[in-house]
Amino acid sequence: MTVLSRRALNRALLQRQFLLERADLTALEMIGRLVAMQAQEPNWPYVGLWARIRDFTHADLTALLAQGRVVRSGFLRSTMHLSAADDFRRLRPVLQPVLNRTADSAHFRRNNAGLDPETLVAEGRALLRTGPLPRKELAGHLASLHPGLDSRVLAGEVELRTPLVHDPATASWGGWGTRSSIIVSAAPVEAPQPAALRDLVRRYLAAFGPATVADVQAWCGLTRLDEIVSDMGPDLRHYTGPDGRRLLDLPDVPLPDPDTPAPVRLLPAYDNALLGHADRSRIIADADRKHVTPGQARVLPTVLVDGYVRGTWSFTAGDVRLAPFGSFSRDEQQAVDDEISRLLPFLSRR
Template sequence: MAGPILTSEQLGRATLARQLLLERRPTPVKRAVARLAGVNAQGTEQPYLSLLARVDCFQPGTVVRLLRRRELVRATGIRGTLHLHTADDFLAWRRALAPVIERVARNDNSRDFQTLDLDALLAAARQLFDERPRTRAEWIEELAPFAEQARRKDSVGLVVRAFLPLVQLPPAGEWGSSEAPAYQLAETWLKRPLGPADEGLRSLVLRYLAAFGPATWKDLQYWSGLTGLREVLEKLQPRLRILHDTVGREYFDVPRAPLPDKSIKAPPRLLPALDNLLYAHDDRSRFIETDAPYDRRRAVNTFLLHGRVAGTWTIERDRLALHPFDTIPRNQRAPLRAEAERVLTFLAHETITVDLP
């Protein structure tokens, strides 16, 4: 299914619309997490700030309730990093994501994989989790005989977390929680089995396009960490629409997904470090100028103006400091300040002071 030729601005507006960043609505949190294809959760505050930027009237207690009701889970997933997913999506995608999660563990522990008896280690670990949930420190201690085979004692912790489909149990991931997380097998905690890898991969690809498209196969590969995705997209092509940019690059998309005009206004938004918006495309030009002083390998908070990354932000005591890459236009200063004050209020700072040079 062919479509129009898109400029970088149109690609950006399309993704912003799907990421709930063009208009903030009171979207149910579970529906928002599903629509976003998951929310990065490497830090406790990160998923809450990502949702705050997108959901009107967002309350952190909603996430807490959904975690306790087992409708959301915090677990290792996309790119082998912690994410907040709906339980349905995690169960559907975990086997499809296993190759990248396991690859990350192997790369981090390449020497130890030559000496560890992986099958015996995982069988022993499953027996532990069949008894009850464990913290990482607990299972490392209980699996100490296997650690003797490894160069690093912590390798046992990394391998078990990567090769078993574990989820972190509440209160891990809850707003304000600092407790060491306890883990349990996803099938046990959610009382449902993992889905098959092939169906999960097709679902993952389609949901990625719905959340971040239009996109190239390289974009999909960068976001997921998986390989061989060009072939998957080619098999799905009858179900997709094909678009091109102004230099002829091919983009894949799901039918009827929004393609707003580039003239649609994009309001200022503050995003936390590692927000998936900035980790979903190999080519970052739809959101970031090529000469912008920004390196997504560094975990920094960013803010958007006119739908593009215009600077970073930090919190220092009771002040939220904005660090723009360039002069902020006069007509954008008040909206940006209001957005920053909204974030600071959410973080419960008593004194609301925003520094805007």
């Protein structure tokens, strides 16, 4: 089997993430090509699309959210993502075991011990049957049914165990950070289809491959995918990674030249290009990961130089502030400054 270097894997990832060259795709097409975009905080997916789409504007995504063609909900790894509504309906049931596992964790069981999950979900669905509800109201109603239990934990478990989507206003561009008031509504999904899991693996490889089974599992949160991938084996291409592990890929996707130039890119917080693999050395050095993920639930915005994470950045008081991991060459610094100048007007829009 062909052995791929880390640089070859880096350029493959950048190409499939549309970070080698901005694409002439719509926001809906791009979100579909990436499968989903992590959206812990609503503004960051806008920055991720700006980094990937030529001439992207805020209105391009805001309109899709308002039309219900893109939704924000718990999805991959039980975290908030934007996904195309059609993908959400088909793939959320495939990912439901991951969200159920999170709902079964000690955080929820300590509060909701003795409360049957099916009963709680049925109560939540009944409350949402008449239409959208502010999450705080949903929590309050559930707390009145179960005095003494933490209302936020009750509502959080309902949101994990049943597909709820956020209203467009709280999922769209606005103030930075998380939103204090979120309205949720029940969303229809399809019955789980056996082919949907294989489709999820293929979609992953198209956006993140070549990759190992462990990479696929780290990205989506599902486990025990070896048998599924093994059954798909004859339809996949196989490589060997720099560490000797077997890599899987789609058979008809060419790999770019490892020497392809990679432009500077400013990636948003929580960008899946950084979170899509168990082994992230193809885009960030292991020693630098602690600078990007200073807390368990935080992933800072990053600067790519020559395709690799070389620092973090923040948007503070109307300015982009860099925190490089080392020095840049004069040409690298100029390229970073130029990209910041292009991004600033986009970030500054109110």
